[in-house]
Amino acid sequence: MDALDEQIIEALSKRFQVCREVAHFKKTEKIPMMQPGRVEEVKKRRQDLGFQKRISKDFMLDLYDLIIQESCRIEDEIIEEN
Template identity: 40%
Template sequence: MPEAPAPAVGIEELRARLDRVDEQFLDRLRERIDICVQIAHHKREHDIPMMQPHRIGIVQERAARFGSENGIDQNFLRALYDLVIAETCRVEDLVIGGPA
């Protein structure tokens, strides 16, 4: 009985690649939150309201467009961004309402 050809890439290598992508993803998420903190400081210093609904719409639409262009479910990306935006709004609230 002939042996099956060895896979070009093993499961452990694929998982290691996935782990690296996850680390980059989390680093970018942290960077995004850090930038939102800077935005919150700017909003506080310039008396700009925390909520900017038009901006949220722009971010959501950009994510949906990315999904459409890259074969990623748009509803998934909208839900993901709902979570990300909720967290960044929470953080901005803390900064804006906190001590100067």
């Protein structure tokens, strides 16, 4: 279990690093941080993928709400810095 938890944390770290790169791009190109249609698309696709892997849709929705919340926090921080 410890090794699996480390893999999950490593994957999240990589995901958030990509979010940082995206935030810098959005800042440079003056693209709005929030993309509501994209957020809903991501959550729906992850719910479906989780369901295929026998993970409840509610769990996947809660998980991706947290992941997206942290991604938005990271992007806000980068976009708003001078």
